Amino acid sequence: MSPRHLSQQDFDQRENELITLGRKLLEDDCLTTLTIDKLVAESRFSKGTIYKHFTSKEDLLMAICNQSITEMQAKFKRALAFKGNSREKILAVMVSYVIWAKLHPSQLFAVLAAHSPSVAACACDRRNEKHSQQEADLMSLMNEQIEKAIETGDLTLPKGMLIEQVTFAMWSASWGAMALIMSKGNSIKLSPMQLERESFTNATLVLDGLGWKPLSKDWDYPQTIKNITQEIFLPEMKILEKLATPFIFIS
Amino acid sequence: MSPRHLSQQDFDQRENELITLGRKLLEDDCLTTLTIDKLVAESRFSKGTIYKHFTSKEDLLMAICNQSITEMQAKFKRALAFKGNSREKILAVMVSYVIWAKLHPSQLFAVLAAHSPSVAACACDRRNEKHSQQEADLMSLMNEQIEKAIETGDLTLPKGMLIEQVTFAMWSASWGAMALIMSKGNSIKLSPMQLERESFTNATLVLDGLGWKPLSKDWDYPQTIKNITQEIFLPEMKILEKLATPFIFIS
């Protein structure tokens, strides 16, 4: 059963198995009910073995977050395959972000929770470094698009602004809308706010604010959204419909 | 000791005393170490009495969040006293938001945490309703400014956009920057992002995106920020300097 030496590969594979199981438990129930004891009970391993992989509950959460981000990144890359101008490609990424959130709300909550300082504080260095690296990768993906847009002349970087700041502005605007809307779907006062629409609004305002061409007044971006959903994310659209949480975009 | 009948007023006063104590514990340590048992130990009351006020730890957190928002709202109102054009007033609110976050990081974390769905789920109805009401009040404050700007002609509402959407766009953009930057001050990859600067950038992009006049190219808003900090928030500036976390704005 227990080999004299456990290869790094086997160890990693087991860890991924555990993280995947953790994500399954998360989907089935919710973040609050996800406990180490439950993971132990559902897994083939004992508590001691689990703690060989995760130094704490927070470490597990961070690991889950990292695996989720990896999946999200795949969606981002698919989005960038959209045939369109530089701004439409950015929009495609935004759309993929919203779709991912709607498809996997509990994973989104895990990612949101993983960004609280207490989680990072209790996760091991290895995990935190991977997390930083993944976010840097996501940002690089956007940075590249921005560079291309600057090359083509669609975007002129405002004086004194860094490419990273542009990425951060778009990311944080999306993040804020996501965090506020998804976390309280039932608040009466916020109910008129619709994730799809507000994400689009935020993106449009930031992009127009940057003077990223073509400006919203010169292009039918609502039509772009439709094209993105039809050309790139049709499978996801169908799943969302089946889940009774369709992607609805009314500008 | 225990009066035959406890008046609502006395009950409320005691509750506020407890919430204030909770906030003190939060400032002294951090969110993770804030426990009901600790609150009980530090307070004049027993566990049972505490649970007369707070149905759960989450309920306490939401109560703390509400009290913090009340204080924040006071800062918002002070900010709106800034003598300037409509856009400068909005900037003043943004500045007050950043100042508040820098002055009370642990309170900010409490507010961020209170926005996770698990907290709202475990807080009592009374508390959740107050929370919704307070956020609605904050939004109203902004809505009024937007209405005024529309009246004066500084802002023309984009076709099909609601005033509430404008408020939400500004709020969520600030929220996102706040949540991402404050929650991980030590991430290497995010370290070039500076709360003061990124909040300003986000606000500028959204406001320019809305075409809210005067546009950033037509006005020296960095100078406005300096004026706001000097004219309205000088006391806070001094405190922040003493805390070795000065408000630094380099555009």
Add this chain to the structure above:
DNA sequence: AGCGTCATATGACGAAGCGTCATTATAAAC
């Protein structure tokens, strides 16, 4: 003053979860 009543206050307790570590199991080496 003495007594009964009942709203209020108390803190011991059971349940649940976390993380540890002494013990057990086992593959590989000899």
Add this chain to the structure above:
DNA sequence: GTTTATAATGACGCTTCGTCATATGACGCT
């Protein structure tokens, strides 16, 4: 077959949560 180093186990101690049976004491009544 014995030894040995490594991996796996799960019982245990500790913390925290939230409850509830019991204690307290202010007030009305006689």
